[in-house]
Amino acid sequence: MLRKFHSCFGLMATLLVVILAITGAVLSVNPFLERIQTQAMGASSVSIAELAGKLAVSHPGAQQIQRTASGSIIVYFSDNNQTGADLINPVTGATIAAYSASPITMWFKNLHRSFLLDIPGRIAVGIAAFMMLLLTFTGAFMLAKQLGGWGHILRPIQGSLKQRLHSQVGRLAVLGLILSASTGLYMSAATFELIPEYQSAEPAFPEQVKGGVPSSIDSLAALKDIPLTELRELVYPYPGDQYDFYSITTNQGRGFVDQATGELLSYQAYGNKQKVYEFIYMLHSGEGLWWLGLLLGLSALAVPLMSWTGIQIWWRRKRSSITIDNNSTAKNADTVILVGSESNSTWGFAKAFHDALNTAGYLVHTTSMNSFTSNLTNSCANTQRLFILTATYGDGDAPASASQFLTQLEAMTEIPTFPVAVLGFGDQQFPEFCQYAKDVEAALTAKSWSQLLPLETINRQSSQEFSRWGNAVGKALDIELSLVHTPTQPRCTTLALVERVDYGAEVNAPTAVLRFKPANGRDLEHFEAGDLVGILAPGSKTPRFYSLASASKDGVLEICVRHHPDGLCSSFLCGLAVGDSIEAFIQLNPSFRPASGKAPIVLIGAGTGIGPLVGFIRHNTAHHPIHLYWGGRCPQSDFLYEDELNTYLKDKRLTELNAVFSRIDERAYVQDKIAVDSEELRGLIEQGAQVLICGGRNMADSVMAALDDVIEPLGMDVQTLKAQGRYREDVYS
């Protein structure tokens, strides 16, 4: 719901909000520039009378003196019936330059205040400020939810590059945007007098002016009493009219000064409402608070970036949205499928399940988990079974379309008699694998809801695991149920092999490092080391995923492949000669990356697991401490990337290389080396190190056990590290 709202308002308001933000950012620089200018002139402690006295000599036709919030002094004058304005040095009273408001600044101001459209434009600006505020709040709530609550709002953000950019930039800019939008909204409301009487009354018009001979301005007592820093505006009396007076506006109020006696004829201090308005104006414009202006300007620059990434995220989601055909109503259906999904792939599985049940003669109603209501018993009068298919997001949390489910379930007092089966979709890379599905299962059990099948989980949208679950459902329903669903793969690109380096034939571990470039000569689409490439072997519809050892900025797509004699894809890849081509697509794997920051990184792998790890080291141009533990068979035969790793050691991209081998006299596996180095590793963990592991499942399990022993004296285990996002695996069986 929140996301729909956010996307909908975002799309509607993009243009207006982006114009407001860019013009706001441009204008925010002015107070800073003025500040530099006035700072250069030094501090002024003169009174208004003193400066006006100097101006009486240099500008005998002075009509008005203005002091801007940033401290610039402008004098408006008339000379031989010609009017002009000069910028004045407040300390010396000397003219700095002729003054005229910059037409570019004026244009930006008008665009910012009214989209150059007068009253209708001002209304649109008010609406845009409101939209901006709504978008900022809904975005912040969505992010808090995605990260597991407000307490975890500073956690590392996962997702695709665009999702991370959108959320990260939003997180940095949120306070600035809330301040800009809410103060802007207040000022719009004031413009349209929705805030009553925010401007204080004018001072009483002086009834009795003595009309004596005007005194020299530097002798007027009222002007002597007010420091120049308090001045906003001094308007001179009409020349030759002895009954006219000076009007003065200061930071505290407004008044009139007798030009003969120098007496303050009447004075009106600002009321609280005006003070509030002026304070809010200062917060919005940064005038008089240049540093805040710059911060707000920077936050505003986040808006175009977030609009661009937001539209792309929305479009990607829209493209992958799925329509369910023959969806029976909840009332008629004998089978209900509830779906919990964030980026729609679970809907694809639900559709396949829905269609298969329809074909088998069932009346099926498929809907989102949030549409489930606590009066389910009434709305599903004919329901005989319920299936819940749900993904997990954040740190084991509900996906968007299931966010209300557990609350609604909790509110149920009467539990239906039909049984339920839960199927969880997740990714074993995440510490809380399918945790939300597990929470749903636990909540159903706590409510004593009868079970049709025990909870099953699907890792990384595996078609095989889904099909196996289909067999189990078929058995429970006593029907033949064949579930075939391969999530739509992104469009493949043809890549040509440009280089291969072979290792390991002598130790029965034939392995090749393969480097590809697009066959059409174009640039590679964006990816980073640690992302995955899906490769379709000829004749196969099921992709095999390999971890990428390069980033697209390297200009090649590099993988490290071990040849398994029975492996269709590895045989195909290891049989390629330079010039041969493959069909491949990129799947992002944003959770498997070294964290930003200065904490050390411990990379652990064996065999081809070196691939992404070597990619991380290659891009460590900032020279963060990286310690590599890697296991092979024999240094003479399968020491993958040996030359590169030695180069990285020399140029400090790699801090320490621990390579161990299992087919030599001092045979060892990585877990053995970890045990030997336990003291050093403990120290690294104490410094906040992140551990990234890549390779086979058995190696990863042994490493986990060894690390548990290493960090036990710290009162920690690997689960603690996982929960802190400091232990990440990219593991294959």
Ligand SMILES: Cc1cc2nc3c(=O)[nH]c(=O)nc-3n(C[C@H](O)[C@H](O)[C@H](O)COP(=O)(O)O)c2cc1C
């Ligand atoms: C930002 C993010 C966080 C995720 N968190 C988890 C998690 O904590 N546990 C898990 O098992 N899977 C997690 N996943 C994996 C998704 O549950 C999995 O890819 C699922 O198939 C996505 O389904 P959907 O496309 O229907 O949303 C996460 C994925 C992303 C992008």
